[in-house]
Amino acid sequence: xxxxxxxxxxxxxxxxxxxxxxxxxxxxRGGTLNTxxxxxxxxxxxxxxxxxxxxxxxGKIYEGLLKYDADLKPMPGMAQSWEVSPDGLTYTFxxxxxxxxxxxxxxxxxxxVFSCMKLLVETHPRARQNFSRVASAEAPDPLTVxxxxxxxxxxxxxxxxxxxxxxxxxxxxxxxxxxxxxENDKAIGTGPFKLKEWVRGSHVHLVRHDGYYLxxxxxxxxxxxxxxxxxxxxALALENGTVQLVQWSDVEFYDVQRFKAQKxxxxxxKGYEYFAPHQWLEMNNRIAPMNDKRFRQAVxxxxxxxxxxxRVYFGNAKVATGPISSKxxxxxxxxxRYEFSVDKAKALLDDxxxxxxxxxxxxxxxxxxxxxxxxxxxxxxxxRQSFARVGIDLVLVGTDMAGWAEKVGNWxxxxxxxxxxxxxxxxxxxxxxxxxxxIKKGILFSNTQGYSNPEVDKLFDEAAITLDAAKRxxxxxxxxxxxxxxxxxxxxxxxxxxxxxxKAFRNIVTTGIGSHETFGSVYKS
Amino acid sequence: METVRAFLxxxxxxxxLVLLLIVVVVAIIAPIMFPVSPWEMVGAPFTPPGEDGxxxxxxxxxxxxxxxxxxxxxxxxxxxxxxxxAAMAIGVVVGAISGYFGGKVDLVLMRMTELFQTIPxxxxxxxxxxxxxxxxxxxxxTIGAVxxxxxxxxxxxEFLRLRHREFVEAAQCQGERTWxxxxxxxxxxxxxxxxxxxxxxxxxxxxxxxxLSFMGLGDPNLMSWGFMIGAGRTVIRNAWWMSVxxxxxxxxxxxxxxxxxxxxSDVLNPRVSRRRS
Numbered sequence: 148x149x150x151x152x153x154x155x156x157x158x159x160x161x162x163x164x165x166x167x168x169x170x171x172x173x174x175x176r177g178g179t180l181n182t183x184x185x186x187x188x189x190x191x192x193x194x195x196x197x198x199x200x201x202x203x204x205x206g207k208i209y210e211g212l213l214k215y216d217a218d219l220k221p222m223p224g225m226a227q228s229w230e231v232s233p234d235g236l237t238y239t240f241x242x243x244x245x246x247x248x249x250x251x252x253x254x255x256x257x258x259x260v261f262s263c264m265k266l267l268v269e270t271h272p273r274a275r276q277n278f279s280r281v282a283s284a285e286a287p288d289p290l291t292v293x294x295x296x297x298x299x300x301x302x303x304x305x306x307x308x309x310x311x312x313x314x315x316x317x318x319x320x321x322x323x324x325x326x327x328x329x330e331n332d333k334a335i336g337t338g339p340f341k342l343k344e345w346v347r348g349s350h351v352h353l354v355r356h357d358g359y360y361l362x363x364x365x366x367x368x369x370x371x372x373x374x375x376x377x378x379x380x381x382a383l384a385l386e387n388g389t390v391q392l393v394q395w396s397d398v399e400f401y402d403v404q405r406f407k408a409q410k411x412x413x414x415x416x417k418g419y420e421y422f423a424p425h426q427w428l429e430m431n432n433r434i435a436p437m438n439d440k441r442f443r444q445a446v447x448x449x450x451x452x453x454x455x456x457x458r459v460y461f462g463n464a465k466v467a468t469g470p471i472s473s474k475x476x477x478x479x480x481x482x483x484r485y486e487f488s489v490d491k492a493k494a495l496l497d498d499x500x501x502x503x504x505x506x507x508x509x510x511x512x513x514x515x516x517x518x519x520x521x522x523x524x525x526x527x528x529x530x531r532q533s534f535a536r537v538g539i540d541l542v543l544v545g546t547d548m549a550g551w552a553e554k555v556g557n558w559x560x561x562x563x564x565x566x567x568x569x570x571x572x573x574x575x576x577x578x579x580x581x582x583x584x585x586i587k588k589g590i591l592f593s594n595t596q597g598y599s600n601p602e603v604d605k606l607f608d609e610a611a612i613t614l615d616a617a618k619r620x621x622x623x624x625x626x627x628x629x630x631x632x633x634x635x636x637x638x639x640x641x642x643x644x645x646x647x648x649x650k651a652f653r654n655i656v657t658t659g660i661g662s663h664e665t666f667g668s669v670y671k672s
Numbered sequence: 673m674e675t676v677r678a679f680l681x682x683x684x685x686x687x688x689l690v691l692l693l694i695v696v697v698v699a700i701i702a703p704i705m706f707p708v709s710p711w712e713m714v715g716a717p718f719t720p721p722g723e724d725g726x727x728x729x730x731x732x733x734x735x736x737x738x739x740x741x742x743x744x745x746x747x748x749x750x751x752x753x754x755x756x757x758a759a760m761a762i763g764v765v766v767g768a769i770s771g772y773f774g775g776k777v778d779l780v781l782m783r784m785t786e787l788f789q790t791i792p793x794x795x796x797x798x799x800x801x802x803x804x805x806x807x808x809x810x811x812x813x814t815i816g817a818v819x820x821x822x823x824x825x826x827x828x829x830e831f832l833r834l835r836h837r838e839f840v841e842a843a844q845c846q847g848e849r850t851w852x853x854x855x856x857x858x859x860x861x862x863x864x865x866x867x868x869x870x871x872x873x874x875x876x877x878x879x880x881x882x883x884l885s886f887m888g889l890g891d892p893n894l895m896s897w898g899f900m901i902g903a904g905r906t907v908i909r910n911a912w913w914m915s916v917x918x919x920x921x922x923x924x925x926x927x928x929x930x931x932x933x934x935x936x937s938d939v940l941n942p943r944v945s946r947r948r949s
Contacts, residue, residue: 378906401718401732401907458717458733516892521906525733527892532711543892545806 177368178671180652182392183381184351184372191334191342191351193313194262195270195326199395202310204372206663207353208249209313209336212240212259212292213304215659217420219476219571221304222658225254225314225337226292235299235614240292240307247358248316249333249341256286261317263294270325273570277306299612301619302572308421309338310663311570339365339667348374359667366670378402378521385412391649394418394662396520398647400461406647413650416463416643418661423472423569423576424644426464428530428637429555430562432597436501436510437561443634445495447485450533454487456640459525464640469631471577472641475569477610477623482631489536496537503538511540515555515563518548526564556591566642567592571659573623574611581626581635582607598635678939685935691928695921699745706739710895714739721913729913731904737913740895741921747896748925751812752878758816759877760823760870767827768854772835782828785821793818797880801889808891811884815877826869830862864940868933875929882922897922 184200193205212226221229226240246254264284267274280303283295296303306312314337319330334342339361340353351372355365373390375381382402384390386409398406407414428446430437437443456464471478496502501509512534516527531541541562546554554560570576579585579592583599603626610622646662648655654668679685698705708714712735715723719730721737728738770781788796800814834840835858843853884890885898886905897918904914 379909383909399906401910405910454713458713461717518888521903524888524892524903528711528733529713531893532709532713535709545888545892547802 174363174366174653174668174670175672176363176366176670178366180367180370180392180666180669180671181390182370182372182394183375183384183390183397185375185381185395185397187348187374187376190331191345192315192331193310194267194315195331197271197273197310202663203394204351204353205313205334205336206309206338206660207340207370207666208334208338208342209309209315210338210665211307211309211312211314212242213307214664215305215308215421215571217417217659219305219420219659221307224307224309226307229304231304235301236296238294238296238303240294242290242292243360244290246337246360248337249335249356250316250319251358252316252318253289254314254316254337255289256292257289258317259292259314260284260286261321262314263312266315266320266325267312271312273575274306274312277303277311277575299614300574301611301614301616302574305571305575308660309665310421310660338665340367340370340665343369350374361667364667365665366668367666370666382406385647388649391652392646392655392662393648394646395644398645399520400459400463400522403463403645403647404461406645411650412647413655414645414647415656416645418646418656418659418664419644420474420659420661421568421571422660423474423571424566424642425467425470425472425569425638426564426566426640426642427467428562428639429560429565429596430636431558431560431595432635433558434561436499437512439499439501440633441495441499442501443637444485445492445537446637447634448488448492448495449537450530450637450639451487452639455526455529459522459529460640460642463643463645465643467638467641469627469638470581471573471623471627472569474641475571475573475577477573477620479620479624479627481624482627493537507538508540509538511542513544513561514541515544515546515551515560517551517564518546523564530562530564552591555595556589556593558588558595558597564639565592565595565636573626574607578607578611581630596635598633600629600633603629675939679935682935682938684931685938688928688931688933688935691924692932695745695925695928696749698742699749702739702742702746705742706736708736708739710739710743711735718907718911720911728917729911731900731914732907732911737900737917740900741897741917743895744897744900744918744921745925747894748878748881748922751808751815751881751896752874752929755812755815755819755877755881756870756873758812759819759873760866762816763820763823764827764859764866766820767824767829768831768859770824771828771831772850772854772858774832778828781824785824788818789821794880794883797884798887798889801884806884806889806891808894811881811891814884815880818880819873819877823866823869823873826865827862830865831858834858834861865937868937868940871929871933871936875926875933878922878926878929 184204186200188201188204190196191205193202193209211224213224214222216222225242225246227243228241230239248254263278268278280296280300281294282297285293316335319335320328339356339359341356343352343354345351353370355368375384378399382398385393406412430443432438452466456462468480469482496509503509514527517523527543534541555563568576580594581598582604585594586597587593606622606626610619613619646656651671653670653672657668658664713733714736715726715730715734717732717734719726721729726736731737766781770778797814797818801810804810840857843857882898885896886902888902890896890899900918901915908915
């Protein structure tokens with residue numbers, strides 16, 4: 148074949164592609180998806196552990212009653228329909244018939260009630276918060292579950308995805324020590340994929356659950372999660388096709404750019420809407436000079452967040468304007484804006500009396516570097532240079548994972564960086580950082596900076612039990628204005644984690660939960 | 673003077689000295705060569721060498737690699753010398769007491785030294801730094817604490833050799849105080865091999881510090897070569913210059929110190945120098 152013929156053949160292939168797509172619309176069965184799990188999770192039971200890798204992998208094994216689309220509207224999960232009473236107190240779910248656990252036993256409403264009201268409230272902090280609002284949960288027939296709330300809680304309908312309320316088998320867990328149950332190793336759920344083998348340090352092999360209740364699903368035969376601890380090796384695995392999907396921080400941000408350009412790969416930042424990871428520079432509000440609002444406002448002016456996004460996250464982040472992510476409902480862009488301005492920062496510092504000393508230094512502040520990944524180290528270095536511009540010495544302090552959690556949880560820090568998920572509703576993922584009832588020593592991801600404002604407390608409390616969306620918007624807009632003025636923490640970026648996958652695979656991202664989703668509808672064309 | 677002249681005639685020793693002087697000069701004039709802090713993001717991230725006025729390129733944040741290498745020389749030399757001196761201080765004191773007094777004191781001190789020698793130095797260093805939080809001082813003390821045993825053994829051997837010499841016994845007969853005998857008579861005669869080993873300890877100390885920084889256990893406020901390699905390691909496939917240049921800097925410095933130390937050893941070792949003359 149000479150070059151011309153070859154070109155012709157290639158063009159013919161190209162012409163064939165559209166037909167390929169129409170055919171693929173009748174989704175095909177079979178195929179293997181190879182992907183990465185990083186770091187290796189301690190256990191696969193999502194009811195017992197909610198770290199990101201556990202949720203990514205366990206999401207294929209354990210399901211929730213609902214799913215949420217990119218706008219975080221509820222979609223059928225194991226519940227085919229649901230009903231909320233007008234007073235917002237009664238939630239009735241109708242399950243799909245014929246759902247079975249991986250051990251062949253049927254899944255009924257009894258399992259749902261047991262999971263939500265007995266197991267999860269003990270093992271899942273987030274679920275404990277949500278289900279503590281339930282007065283009673285009933286299973287009138289095998290396919291019906293009724294939750295009766297103590298008082299209205301608008302975001303309650305957002306608490307049923309596979310990460311917030313995974314359903315586990317009652318016949319295995321009831322009456323046992325949940326965490327020590329030997330069946331945990333088998334990870335028996337209802338999801339489209341079941342555990343075949345887990346070779347520690349190497350891979351987790353999931354295969355099709357043949358008794359899955361949705362017709363034709365799952366399309367894939369198997370999913371293999373490979374454990375690859377080294378970042379460069381993970382990038383290489385995606386580049387040469389050993390794996391066909393990466394999620395969260397599997398590949399470092401500086402590699403993302405390269406993969407955007409790779410022809411056979413699809414790049415998206417969709418599928419994180421439910422989490423909307425929101426990042427900030429945390430300042431201990433109890434300690435001078437951070438106890439002065441003007442200092443915290445100066446910090447907002449000091450950090451060139453556009454440059455921060457560009458240099459540290461290589462543009463895979465959006466500048467945050469306040470406590471609520473632009474991807475979360477009730478976000479209000481009409482708040483005070485802090486543009487990058489060293490002069491304004493200086494003026495604020497001068498105004499509060501924090502003037503440069505004889506050596507030109509205004510203050511020395513210790514900054515604990517979170518030990519999670521390299522980007523956190525780079526971020527600390529970026530902040531240090533930002534503060535140096537006004538004569539504030541940021542002294543970086545290194546620590547390990549346990550040390551960071553211990554210091555921040557016990558308020559034994561001056562500054563650090565933090566990142567929290569928004570969980571689809573300010574009442575679930577935002578309020579916890581700012582309400583004074585959540586100032587709890589020893590608990591991470593609470594109001595660790597110690598911000599306390601009775602008005603903010605009142606607004607958040609009222610918004611949580613209000614059902615009318617317009618009224619809630621009003622309350623949350625107000626709270627955003629107050630918080631942005633007070634700057635309890637200096638919001639930096641909305642991190643946009645990527646999902647990168649081989650174009651041969653379809654339906655990878657179908658909901659706002661993205662890579663944590665069940666993957667029942669994923670198919671290979 | 674004779675020693676200096678002998679050293680000047682020592683070829684590899686001189687190469688070491690010249691290289692070392694270059695490193696020292698770079699360390700001294702780093703703030704003149706690069707007036708902005710090596711942490712300042714002066715260019716675009718991933719700038720290749722030679723572009724944008726960054727002749728050794730920019731790192732992942734756009735910081736000047738050349739400035740980092742120059743300022744890193746200060747950190748490496750400071751930590752290398754300070755921790756070698758710390759090791760020498762511990763080693764000489766332990767070795768001198770052990771060698772001079774002998775008996776049970778010697779037994780106890782030498783068992784302790786052996787204990788330290790059986791634990792791999794790097795593992796112990798990681799443990800110590802991780803426990804005491806990495807900072808300039810803890811790193812110096814840690815490297816000192818894991819590097820003293822060879823110096824203690826050497827000092828002890830020298831003291832054992834010298835303590836029954838006539839001039840020492842004469843001093844003892846004259847009723848001189850013990851500390852005067854040790855410091856005034858024995859130590860000056862034992863100092864040359866100790867200096868040689870100390871100079872070589874500087875090299876291992878620099879390597880240890882680089883390894884600690886590479887592991888992320890360095891002082892995060894110091895731009896050191898190990899830190900630069902550690903930070904550049906993950907991107908080595910896209911940007912070799914971030915780790916290669918600081919790596920070369922370590923290579924050159926450690927090589928220079930070793931050559932210098934060996935030259936010093938040849939010159940100071942009486943047996944060898946006698947053979948020469």
